[in-house]
Amino acid sequence: GLYWGCKKFVNSDINYEYVITLTDELILTKYKGSDSSIEVPKYIDNKIIVGIGDIFQGNEKVVSLVLNDGIKSIEDKAFSECVNLNSVKIPVSVENIGKAVFAGCYSLQNIEVPFIGNRAGICLTDLYQYPLGYFFGVDEYANSIKVEQRYYGSSTETLTADYFYIPLSLKNVCVLNGVIPCGAFYNCEKLETITLCEGVSIIGNESFRNCYNITSLILPDGISSIGNNAFNNCKNLNNITVPDSVKEIGERAFSSCLDIEKVNISSIDNWCQINFNDQFANPLHNGAALY
Numbered sequence: 001g002l003y004w005g006c007k008k009f010v011n012s013d014i015n016y017e018y019v020i021t022l023t024d025e026l027i028l029t030k031y032k033g034s035d036s037s038i039e040v041p042k043y044i045d046n047k048i049i050v051g052i053g054d055i056f057q058g059n060e061k062v063v064s065l066v067l068n069d070g071i072k073s074i075e076d077k078a079f080s081e082c083v084n085l086n087s088v089k090i091p092v093s094v095e096n097i098g099k100a101v102f103a104g105c106y107s108l109q110n111i112e113v114p115f116i117g118n119r120a121g122i123c124l125t126d127l128y129q130y131p132l133g134y135f136f137g138v139d140e141y142a143n144s145i146k147v148e149q150r151y152y153g154s155s156t157e158t159l160t161a162d163y164f165y166i167p168l169s170l171k172n173v174c175v176l177n178g179v180i181p182c183g184a185f186y187n188c189e190k191l192e193t194i195t196l197c198e199g200v201s202i203i204g205n206e207s208f209r210n211c212y213n214i215t216s217l218i219l220p221d222g223i224s225s226i227g228n229n230a231f232n233n234c235k236n237l238n239n240i241t242v243p244d245s246v247k248e249i250g251e252r253a254f255s256s257c258l259d260i261e262k263v264n265i266s267s268i269d270n271w272c273q274i275n276f277n278d279q280f281a282n283p284l285h286n287g288a289a290l291y
Helices: 266-274
Strands: 005-011 016-021 024-030 038-042 047-051 062-067 088-091 110-113 144-151 160-167 174-179 191-203 217-219 238-242 262-264
Touching: 016 047, 191 217
Parallel strands: 024 047, 038 062, 062 088, 088 110, 110 174, 174 191, 217 238, 238 262
Antiparallel strands: 005 016, 016 024, 144 160
């Protein structure tokens, strides 16, 4: 667990209680402050903070939260029931995120996360590629919407279907790194903006299926492939940028994307080298134009 290998409890900082690991690193166990905008420090007493316990659970004062680089693990429900929390930024150093970390955060509008799911470094062949709903949990709370998400659970041969409760307030998600796993944003019809940063390398199967409110999407340079049904039924998607790094687009990736008008590219030569697995893999199939 998060506290394995800790040698002693300490209570000396003005805002935090923490434990010290055997490697002289810190895990925060309690927040004692009352600020509405919180930036968790990188160090306390010259020791790096590597873990976050459930220290903000039920905090009704915090509105914005920024975690500093160096943190590796975040415990289950670490920020749950922060009912006024609006914005969260989690750095790319984080390797593990516990389940339901944002459960009950019904004011949350913007999150920036290093990956989707419970861990960094996911491959497309891995089991338990959890979707966005993993962050919010399976229990109903005020101003949430019940969302059926399909993803790779105990098998990559068939999709697992689970219901998660995602806040109606959530509009913007930024993903910093890694693979966008199978079903990551499946049925996230209330999201308006999904930002993928340059650390993102692959878009998995079914990852944005039925994201009705996404109208524009820029795929960053570095993405090599787009999976089957990745944008299927993104019916209001109007404008998409496809980088030169894309080499393959899976079956039905842009099926039922009837509103696409503009496909932005850098090189027609590179575009012509893409392996489109069927006619619906090509976003031009409904009459869109290249720009």
